[in-house]
Amino acid sequence: MSKKITGVLLVNLGTPDSPSVPDVRKYLREFLMDGRVIDIPYFSRFMLVNGIIAPFRAPKSAKEYVKLWEQRGSPLKYYGYDVRDMLQQSLGNEYKVALGMRYQSPSIKEALNELKAANVERIIVIPLFPQYASATTGSVSEKVNEIVNKWQVIPSITHINQFVDHPKFIEAFAQNGRAMLDKKDYDFVLFSYHGVPERHIHKASVGSQCQLSSCCNKFHERNRYCYRAQCFYTTRLLVEALGLKEGEYATTFQSRLGKDPWVQPYTDEYLKDLPGQGKKRVLAFSPAFVADCLETTLEVGEEFKEEFMEAGGEVWDLVPSLNDSPVWVECLEDLVKTA
Numbered sequence: 001m002s003k004k005i006t007g008v009l010l011v012n013l014g015t016p017d018s019p020s021v022p023d024v025r026k027y028l029r030e031f032l033m034d035g036r037v038i039d040i041p042y043f044s045r046f047m048l049v050n051g052i053i054a055p056f057r058a059p060k061s062a063k064e065y066v067k068l069w070e071q072r073g074s075p076l077k078y079y080g081y082d083v084r085d086m087l088q089q090s091l092g093n094e095y096k097v098a099l100g101m102r103y104q105s106p107s108i109k110e111a112l113n114e115l116k117a118a119n120v121e122r123i124i125v126i127p128l129f130p131q132y133a134s135a136t137t138g139s140v141s142e143k144v145n146e147i148v149n150k151w152q153v154i155p156s157i158t159h160i161n162q163f164v165d166h167p168k169f170i171e172a173f174a175q176n177g178r179a180m181l182d183k184k185d186y187d188f189v190l191f192s193y194h195g196v197p198e199r200h201i202h203k204a205s206v207g208s209q210c211q212l213s214s215c216c217n218k219f220h221e222r223n224r225y226c227y228r229a230q231c232f233y234t235t236r237l238l239v240e241a242l243g244l245k246e247g248e249y250a251t252t253f254q255s256r257l258g259k260d261p262w263v264q265p266y267t268d269e270y271l272k273d274l275p276g277q278g279k280k281r282v283l284a285f286s287p288a289f290v291a292d293c294l295e296t297t298l299e300v301g302e303e304f305k306e307e308f309m310e311a312g313g314e315v316w317d318l319v320p321s322l323n324d325s326p327v328w329v330e331c332l333e334d335l336v337k338t339a
C-alpha cells in the first residue's frame with residue numbers, strides 16, 4: 001500500500017510581481033480590497049481603494065519596492081521558496097510542502113492544487129505570521145477554506161493560527177539579536193510590530209474586552225487572540241531570552257494607514273523621544289515578520305533610522321528577520337509534527 005502523504009501549506013502575505021507601478025497597484029488593490037484588511041462596507045472600500053489609495057500610493061510604494069528588489073526579486077517571496085525547500089528536505093517524502101501567497105503569486109489556489117496533485121490525505125496550514133490577526137492569519141484561513149470547500153474530496157485541515165511562544169521561534173529571533181548585541185554596544189532595544197487599527201482589536205475580543213492598555217501585559221486564555229497582547233507577549237519572551245532588564249526595551253507599532261486610531265505606542269513617535277532620554281544607540285527588532293520585506297528593511301531599517309538620527313540618535317541597527325534561519329525551519333518542522 002502506498003504511504004499516506006500529509007500536505008503542508010505555508011502562506012505569507014504576498015508582494016507585487018515586480019516593482020513596476022502597474023504591478024504594485026495590482027497588489028495594493030487585491031490586498032486592500034480584502035474586507036479583513038480594510039473592514040468597511042464593500043462600496044466604501046471600493047471607492048477608497050480604487051479611487052484614492054491604489055492610484056496615489058502605487059507610484060510612491062513602487063519607488064520603495066525598487067530599492068527593496070534584489071536579483072532574486074522580493075525577499076518575502078524568495079525566502080518563502082528557500083524555507084519551503086528546506087522544510088521539505090527536513091520533513092522527507094511523507095510530506096508535501098507548498099508555498100502560497102495571500103495576494104498575488106504564487107496564489108494559495110496554485111499551492112493547494114500542488115497538494116491536491118500529490119494526493120495528500122490531510123493539510124496543515126501555516127500562515128507565516130507569529131501573532132494572530134484577522135487581517136493576516138484570519139484572511140489566509142478564510143481563503144483556504146473558500147477554495148477547499150469547492151473540492152470534491154475535502155481533506156482534513158489543521159490551521160496553525162499563531163506561534164508566538166514557540167521556543168524555536170523565540171530562539172531563532174534571539175540568535176539573530178545576540179549576534180548583533182555581541183558585536184556592538186546598544187543602550188536600548190525597540191521591538192516594533194506591524195500595527196492594526198484599534199477597531200480590529202475590539203472586534204477580536206472574545207472573552208474579555210481589551211482596554212488597549214496594561215491589560216495587554218498579560219497573555220492568557222481569554223485574550224489569546226488579542227493581537228496587541230500577543231505582541232507584548234512576544235517581547236517578554238524575547239527579553240527573557242536576551243536577558244534584557246526593565247527600562248532597556250519597549251514594544252511599539254508601525255505602518256499605520258489612514259486616519260483611524262491604530263494600536264499604540266506608535267514607533268515613529270516613540271523613537272523621537274529616545275535620544276532626549278539618553279537612549280542614543282538603538283537595536284530594533286521586527287518580530288511580526290518572519291522574512292525581511294518592505295516593512296522591515298525600508299521602514300524600520302531606513303526610514304526610522306533617518307528619523308532617529310534627526311532626533312539626535314547615534315546608532316540605529318535592525319536585527320535581520322528569520323529569513324532562511326535553520327532554527328526557524330526547525331520551528332516549522334515542529335509545528336508540523338505536533339499539529
Ligand SMILES: C=CC1=C(C)c2cc3[nH]c(cc4nc(cc5[nH]c(cc1n2)c(C)c5CCC(=O)O)C(CCC(=O)O)=C4C)c(C)c3C=C
Binds near residue numbers: 038
Ligand atoms: C505582520 C503582519 C501584518 C499585519 C497585521 C498587517 C496589517 C495591515 N497592513 C496594512 C497595509 C499595508 N501593509 C503593507 C505591507 C505589508 N504588510 C505586511 C504584514 C502585515 N500587515 C507585510 C509582510 C508587508 C510587506 C510586503 C512586501 O512586499 O514586502 C502595505 C504595502 C506597502 C506599502 O505600500 O507601503 C500596506 C498598504 C493594513 C491596512 C493592515 C490592517 C490591518
Ligand SMILES: [Fe+2]
Binds near residue numbers: 194255
Ligand atoms: Fe501590512
Ligand SMILES: [Fe+2]
Binds near residue numbers: 209214215216217229
Ligand atoms: Fe489588552
